[in-house]
Each structure stands twice: as structure tokens, then as C-alpha cells.
Amino acid sequence: MENDLSQVKPYGDTLGDGAIQLSFTLPIPYGEEARxxxxQLAKKMGLEEIQIYHMKDLGINYTFFIIYGKLIHSIDFTTIRVPKLxxxxxxxxxxxxKIKNEFKRKITIIGACTGTDAHTVGIDAIMNMKGFNGEYGLERYPMIDAYNLGSQVKNEDLVQKIIELKADAVLVSQVVTQKGVHLKNLTELVELLEGAGIRKKIILICGGPRINHETALELGYDAGFGAGTVATDVASFIIEGMIKRSMK
Known part of the structure; x- marks a missing residue:
């Protein structure tokens, strides 16, 4: 069967069969009513030929399900346009x-996990000297002054540090994102930078497992990086962005 990209469905045994597996928990007591x-919920999701493969009582009126079904919906892949770096x-x-030739000086980059986030694995992979996945971190670059502020940095404190160090770029890591707290926190930082009159003076980047470039742009950032990012990705973007701004 030829793959029609204008009508894409999940694939199981046969192309276009819509086969899908889902797992979820419902806050209802275990029993036939839960089944x-x-x-009914799966039908509202657009599934047909529904099979409950696994059903478990989690106690205290919660039931866990694993189900199979066939999705009736499809998407037109040919119409999708996503902002990309x-x-x-x-x-x-x-x-x-490049930094030496273009700017004739070192550039300053600040990194931090902001708000209540205490997970520094991502920002450490980019900033710390040892780096990640065979790539040095920004602290090892002789033409970069890198400052890793660590975790749970208040946005107000980060803004003050940006002003104090006259930062060229800022990296914000957000890992814990329950209830959309990362969106509120990232938005607040942009507002504080705009209030201080320095937003347009810096390259502002955010990153984390639930961050992509499109989301970052919508929040007012210059770029968003997800899992697997290394220091060369970030530094290359920062340099290109600084060069473009200097040409305006």
C-alpha cells in the first residue's frame, strides 16, 4: 500500500490501520462500571474495535487501564509547518x-535553573567544563565567560546578574513542569527583562524535556532546545544571533 501523507494514521499490522495502544488511570472504583x-471514553477519543488488554485496581477508587483500538482520525502531514532552528x-x-574574529573579546553567557526547579542535569550538560556526549561544556571555551548559577534561581536575581555581568546570552533550564509552572516562570522572566529595558540586548534561550523551538518563540525567547542538546548547538546559535543583531 502506498503511504498517503495527506491521511496519516498510526500504524500497527497494516499501513493505515490506525492501531494504537493507550494507558491511563481513571479516578473511579474498579469494576464492570469502570470497564x-x-x-465510552475511548470511543470519544475516536477509537474503534476497542479491547481492554489490562485493567488493575489501584485502590482508593482508582483504576488503571491498558487498551488497544483503531483510531478513526487522520492528519494531513503535507500541511504541517513547524518553526525549526x-x-x-x-x-x-x-x-x-569565530568569537575572536567577530567580537574581538570574550562573550558572557549565564545559565540557570529558575523558579522552584532544582534539576540541574540539563544546564550542567551545557555549562559545566566536562560537558556532555563528548562535547566540552561552555566553561571550557577560552573565548566564553560562562556562569552557571545552579538551581532555584529567582527570576529577579537572574535579571540582576544579567545586568551585573553585562551578559550577551542567557540559558534558562526548566525540567519540572507540572501544572504549566514552567510557562508562567519563563513568561515572567521575559516580562522582567523587558521591564528592565534589556530584553533586546541579549540572546535569550530556554531548554528542557518539554521545550521546543516553537514554544520558546511563542513565549518571547530567541530559541528553545530540547533533550540531547550539546554546548556546540547552543554556542553556534548564540554567535549567529549576536552577529545578526550587530548588523541591524
Whole structure:
């Protein structure tokens, strides 16, 4: 069967069959009523030929389900347009040489986990000297003054540090994102920077497992990086952004 990209469905045994597996918990007591509630909910999701593969009583009126079904909906893949980072990645040596030639000075980059977030794995992978996945962190770059402020940094304190160090770029990591707290926190930082009159003077980047470039742009950031990002990705984008701004 030819794959029609204008009518894309999940794939199971046969192309276009819509086969899908879901797991979820409902806040209802275990029993036949729970089974029927699961089926009704799955139908509202657009599933047919529903099979409850697994059903478990979690206690205190909660029931866990694993179900199979066939999705009736499809999407037109040919119409999808997503903002993407188009930066050409440079290596460690090219980045340092580029900074030296273009700016004639070191550039300053600040990184932090802000708000209540205490998870520093992501920001450490970018900032710390040892780096991640075979790539040095920004602290090792001779043409970069890198400041890793760590975790649970208040937005107000970060803004003061940006002003104090005259930062060229700021990296904000958000890992814990329950109830959309990361969106509120990231938005607040942009507002504080705008209030201080320095938003347009810096390259502002956010990153985390639930961050993508499109979301970052919507929140007022210059770029968003997800899982697997290394220091060369970030540094290459920062340099390109600084060069573009200097040309305006």
C-alpha cells in the first residue's frame, strides 16, 4: 500500500490501520462500571474495535487501564509547518575562532535553573567544563565567560546578574513542569527583562524535556532546545544571533 501523507494514521499490522495502544488511570472504583467507562471514553477519543488488554485496581477508587483500538482520525502531514532552528553547528575550535574574529573579546553567557526547579542535569550538560556526549561544556571555551548559577534561581536575581555581568546570552533550564509552572516562570522572566529595558540586548534561550523551538518563540525567547542538546548547538546559535543583531 502506498503511504498517503495527506491521511496519516498510526500504524500497527497494516499501513493505515490506525492501531494504537493507550494507558491511563481513571479516578473511579474498579469494576464492570469502570470497564464500561473506559470504553465510552475511548470511543470519544475516536477509537474503534476497542479491547481492554489490562485493567488493575489501584485502590482508593482508582483504576488503571491498558487498551488497544483503531483510531478513526487522520492528519494531513503535507500541511504541517513547524518553526525549526536552522543554525549551522560549529565545533569547539570554530566557535572560539569565530568569537575572536567577530567580537574581538570574550562573550558572557549565564545559565540557570529558575523558579522552584532544582534539576540541574540539563544546564550542567551545557555549562559545566566536562560537558556532555563528548562535547566540552561552555566553561571550557577560552573565548566564553560562562556562569552557571545552579538551581532555584529567582527570576529577579537572574535579571540582576544579567545586568551585573553585562551578559550577551542567557540559558534558562526548566525540567519540572507540572501544572504549566514552567510557562508562567519563563513568561515572567521575559516580562522582567523587558521591564528592565534589556530584553533586546541579549540572546535569550530556554531548554528542557518539554521545550521546543516553537514554544520558546511563542513565549518571547530567541530559541528553545530540547533533550540531547550539546554546548556546540547552543554556542553556534548564540554567535549567529549576536552577529545578526550587530548588523541591524
Amino acid at each position: 464500561e467507562a473506559c470504553i 536552522e543554525t549551522k553547528r560549529m565545533d569547539f575550535y570554530q566557535i572560539n575562532e
